[in-house]
Amino acid sequence: MDHLDEIAVEELQTALDNVDGKKPTQRLLAAIAYKNGVTQTELAEWYGVQRRTIYSWLTRLDTDESLEQAVTDAHRSGRKRKLSETHQKEFEETVHKSPEEADIDAPALVQQHLDETYDVEYSIPSCRRLLKEAGLSYQKPRRTAAEADEDEREGSTKNSKKAAGAGRHRSLYRSNQKIRSG
Numbered sequence: 452m453d454h455l456d457e458i459a460v461e462e463l464q465t466a467l468d469n470v471d472g473k474k475p476t477q478r479l480l481a482a483i484a485y486k487n488g489v490t491q492t493e494l495a496e497w498y499g500v501q502r503r504t505i506y507s508w509l510t511r512l513d514t515d516e517s518l519e520q521a522v523t524d525a526h527r528s529g530r531k532r533k534l535s536e537t538h539q540k541e542f543e544e545t546v547h548k549s550p551e552e553a554d555i556d557a558p559a560l561v562q563q564h565l566d567e568t569y570d571v572e573y574s575i576p577s578c579r580r581l582l583k584e585a586g587l588s589y590q591k592p593r594r595t596a597a598e599a600d601e602d603e604r605e606g607s608t609k610n611s612k613k614a615a616g617a618g619r620h621r622s623l624y625r626s627n628q629k630i631r632s633g
Contacts, residue, residue, distance in 0.1 A: 454513065462515075542565070558575045558582065562574075
């Protein structure tokens, strides 16, 4: 054990009590296990990561800064959003309206709406992400009577009932929120 020779298990456990977040907790738990004789290869299997990731976690602790700081990632701001917070909220309110009111229930329509309304360009995958962030999820649309095979339409009344209700459910994206009955 050439890593963490200068750090006691008690210090690691104290640091564990003082950190928040999944990654810092995992890193400290891995260090404690390593100090107790678990190999880096075993830790990599436990956490489902590469052995070099465990090595990186352990070498982070060989520093002069506090253990809490050593296991915590620095803040990464990321790319600035194209939509302001206000526009983001307006967009979310719009997509939660009924399909008849909003008529933006697919990523391509969202893309067009964002370009026309807010003068911003988004890719189709980014439009899907925006819909997901707005609390909507993709649902396969039901087939209409016109789309059903002639054999299916003549077949059972069960298929006819499904086809008849298809017009009410044309939206591709649906709210993930449960509707409460009064």
